[in-house]
Amino acid sequence: MEFNNCSPIYLQIIDSIKQDVVVGKLKTGQKMLSVRELAGKIKVNPNTIQRVYQELEREKITFTKRGMGTYLTDEEKIIKLLEEEISDKIIQEFINGMNKLGFSNDKIIGILQEYL
Amino acid sequence: MITLLKYEIYRRWKWLVIRYAALIGLGIVFYNRATFSPMQYNIAAASMGKFFLVSLIVFAIIIVEGINMLKEDLFESSGYLTFTLPKSGRSILFAKNFLLFVQFFLWALVSIQFGTMFLKLLPLEEVSRYMAEIDLPVYPAILFVLTAFFNFVLMVQFSLTLTRTLLYRNKYSGIISVGIFFLLTYLIEKFYYGPFLYQVQRVYSEIGSGLEVNMLSAGYTSVFMNIVLSIIFFTATAYLLENKINV
Amino acid sequence: MEYILTTKQLSKYFYQKKALEKVDINIEKGKIYGILGPNGGGKSTLLKLAAGLLKPSGGEITIDNKNPGVYTKSIVSYLPETNYFYKWMRIKDALNFFNDLYVDFDMENAGKSIEFMKLEEKEKITSLSKGMLGRLKLSLALSRNAKLYLLDEPLNGIDPVSREKIITSILDVFNKKSTIIICSHLIYYIEKLLDYIFFLSEGQVILEGETENLRNERGISIDKLYQEVFQ
Secondary structure, X not given: OOOOOOOOHHHHHHHHHHHHHHHOOOOOOOEOOOXXXXXXXXXXXXXXXXHHHHHHHHOOOEEEEOOOEEEEOOXXXXXXXXXXXXXXXXXXXXHHHHHHXXXXXXXXHHHHHHHO | OHHHHHHHHHOOHHHHHHHHHHHHHHHHHHHHHHHHOOOOHHHHHHHHHHHHHHHHHHHHHHHHHHHHHHHHHHHOOOHHHHXXXXXXXXXXXXXXXXXXXXXXXXXXXXXHHHHHHHHHHOOHHHHHHHHHHHOOOHHHHHHHHHHHHHHHHHHHHHHHHHHHHHOOOOOOHHHHHHHHHHHHHHHHHHHHHHHHHHHHHHHHHHXXXXXXXXXXXXXXXXXXXXXXXXXXXXXXXXHHHHHOOOO | XXXXXXXXXXXXXXXXXXXXXXXXXXXXXOOEEEEEOOOOOOHHHHHHHHHOOOOOOEEEEEEOOEOOOHHHHHHEEEEOOOOOOOOOOEHHHHHHHHHHHOOOEOHHHHHHHHHHOOOOOOOEHHHOOHHHHHHHHHHHHHOEOOOEEEEEOOOOOOOHHHHHHHHXXXXXXXXXXXXXXXXXXXXXXXXXXXXXXXXXXXXXXXXXXXXXXXXXXXXXXXXXXXXXXHO
């Protein structure tokens, strides 16, 4: 994981984890690395990781089993939501980028049909 | 306190061994040379003179080492280590000076022992005539000299510490500490020993030289005064080290 | 809110120079702080005051609610910029020295740290390079279980490989019961470690805040922010 220092790191890490979930790098129900482990792995302040895990738990993407650690959810519904969230984000970014270059939405649809 | 002392000894134990081995060793060598030709007093005197020189050198080394023990922590970066240790100023100063104290004692023991041995080689009449002329109580005199030199080191340490307290990283620190030292010497002469010696003179002249015990008690009293002075300087330096210096 | 270090109107003057001018700082337990700023701005002075090496000219500084003294020195682990080792020591002596004088020193950990930093116990201090001395200082400072770590330019003169090792070591020692304050110019490498930063210049705090908030508000890295603030 590479992160830049220009925007809050905890948000970048959350996004990265969400992507890993959608892509399948992290399997449903899988045990997450502990706060210390992850902090050491990506060389980031453990308090930041703590914040990441708190946020993930708040969004119900992870849950904590007392005394055993943090686990990725195995609820299909949540994973589905994540997929949508991420793809929406990418699509929105794409559209914004294209709009900035001067492409109207109709043109975008045309180009996409050709491309795909 | 003891831990610090342990390291003060550990860091220079080889030098300490060499120092005293040389003192004792050379003492034996010179003594043997003197006894080899028993009636030739000039050889005995020469040997004694040589030993005296060696003894003086060792003494100077002890004093310089004693001063440097504190000086290096006050003026060099090792001070960052010493003064962040969880030890009081008293502990730090005590560890440094205890070794000094023990060395003075050791040196005095060895030197006096050899000194008396050498003296016995010389013609007795001359020696006792010499001693009678001086009329000096020996033990208080020796103690006075030792405590005076111990004081000397403590005063230098105090001067250095005071300089460090008043000035922070100044080029003139060296000169100023010397200045403070001489100022202290002057003040002590004028206000501490001065009145004391005056009293002694008065008592001596009033009661008359018939009382021999006067010189003896005067001798021990001046030793006592030195000890008090040592305590004052030690305490003052420790206080500055703990509460006032900026490293 | 538990503070491990607080300063109230803390000032330090050297002759005419104002190293610190009425500074108010509160350091919470369990966080990593960065004190950033140009040379001569007061960072080292602040750390030395906390370490008990300097005495305040005005105001006060307390560590664990106590004035700097023998107790605070026992719970503070200070890493100075300079080489502070006694010249007569070998690395092994330095380890033993720390072990004897600090109750919270972890000898086993120190031994491992020395190995990790590719140092050998029998080496003389006087034969170590600047980089090696930096790594040794850090190994010793971080092998203590202190409540407050004060690291003054821990990455100066350190090669990239050692730098990563040092960052790893800092993360390893950090826990909820300890607090770390780092002063460094090399902001780029340490920003990810910092919870909260102070920008100190000419003896005063000119900017402070939570690192992530500052990133969010300004949209730039702390490194860039530093460059902007100090031109």
